[in-house]
Amino acid sequence: MKKIFILTTASLYCIACFCQPASLDNSFNGNGKVTTAFGSRNSANAVALQTDGKIVVAGYTNVSGGDYDFALARYTTNGALDNSFAGNGKLAIGFGGDELANAIAIQQDGKIVVAGEGDNHFALARINSNGTLDNSFGGNGKIFTDFRQFAGAHAVAIQQDGKIVAAGFTNDIINQHLDFALSRYNSNGTLDMSFGSSGKVITNIGVAFGDNSDDEAFALAIQPDGKIVIAGRTSYPNQTGANFALVRYNTNGTLDNSFDTDGKVVTVFSGGIPRALAVQKDGRIIAAGEAGGAMGLVRYNQNGSLDVSFNGNGEVITDFGTALHAVAIQADGKILAAGFTKTGSGDFGVVRVNANGSFDNGFDGDGKVATGFGASETAYGIAIQSDGKIVVAGTKVTGITSDNPVDDFVLARYMGNHPSQIVAGIIAADKINIVSSDVAAIGLYPNPATGILYINKTTSLASASITITDVSGKICRKLLISGNDNTINIGMLAPGVYMAII
Secondary structure, rough: OOEEEOHHHHHHHHHHHHOOOOEEOOOOOOEEEEEEOOOEEEEEEEEOOOOOOOEEEEEOOOOOOOOEEEEEEEEEEOEOOOOOOOOOOOOEEEOOEEEEEEEEEOOOOOEEEEEEEOOOOEEEEEOOOOOOOOOOOOOOOOOOOOEEEEEEEEEEEEEEOEEEEEEEEEEOOOEEEEEEEEEOOOOOOOOOOOOOOOEEEEEEOOOOOOOOOOOEEEEEEEOOOOOOEEEEEEEOOOOOOOEEEEEOOOOOOOOOOOOOOOOEEEEOOOEEEEEEEEEEOOOEEEEEEOOOEEEEEEEEOOOOOOOOOOOOEEEEEEEOEEEEEEEEEEOOOEEEEEEOOOOOOEEEEEEOOOOOOOOOOOOOOOOOOEEOOOEEEEEEEEEEEEOOOEEEEEEEEEEOOOOOEEEEEEEEEEOOOOHHHHHHOOOOOOOOEOOHHHHHOOOEEEEOOOOOOEEEOOOOOOEEEEEEOOOOOOOEEEEEEEEEOOEEEOOOOOOOEEEEOO
């Protein structure tokens, strides 16, 4: 008789020894940490994962001894530099002046897009998977986009149709303040003329004081429906500190008036700067950054209102650190964010909160972990591997009191609690792991089950999609359940370890 067991939260605790969330992964360079030098001044500002598990980090370096260039490094899954990338795993890209790479995205075909600022313009480069510049992009793999007197890109993302979107800032020459800047490109690097005004959009937040607010976008996310959300700071004349500002655009670059009636939302902090953005599966939006000198997370409903189910007021603020620079959402809906802590001279700080905004005590005991590299370190990027491990990238400053400090790329990899990790350490087979709090709230029983799983509807469920996969992630069954359904047929599944995901 075939049996499938439901792995409950209590069961997870029993096997935690196989995978302690937030502990450093010693299979990554022997101790979970990697340091990479380019020139004397370097900064790792963003991280992305390839489909083969390799890790790509982007930032800047002065390896040439003078001007700053875009810098990329690619690592194998064990943390070693990947010599199949640019010969030694490292690549510097110069445009002829000072260029800083702030963001990275990987296309479906494996090509790497990097965005930043250079010569007072948006600067973008596209790199082939072997580390060479892609000459089909702008003719030589590099493009500049001018806005006004000066501009710079802080974020980049790839649409499902392959078009590239970048966000940052530009100045208002007349009033001498900054505005949000947004551009969209075709796959060959030309501006997409169907977007905004000749491929570009400039937005002033201007909520309280006309068009004189000072605005700078740092983060970008594309919703499943193609709408574009950007987040950044806004401040007004005679105001102390800045505030969180979010703007949502339709696919053609016009403001989306279904988002707080005018496409713009401002959340007031004293010194509030959102640095990162993520969209949940249910469409709610997470912004992470600085809130008055502390780490801050804010969650918004799809219409732009604060989600009061998130910590009671839509906001989570902790003085564990001074700022968050990166955010990512796990498959189970938990939220990871990384930045700069107040421990020592400053370390990588990673926090994990539950979907309701409470800190996840299953993550290093209190939902917070600090990691030092022997100097002062700030985390600027975070990514979640398919096995649930957490990769964080940033910068180490070893000469913080020196006139000529030395900065290096630094990475850390932490254990997560993705189901494929958890079940890998279980000898007994025939288990199904509940990885979504929504599924757990519904309840699947009995335990063990034979042929049929029953849904115990302790909460209202209009409709949901449940996917059953094996430990490799292969989909074995996917079905829609409605308010009238109460069973799932598992009779066709062979004995083994399975996961149920909503």
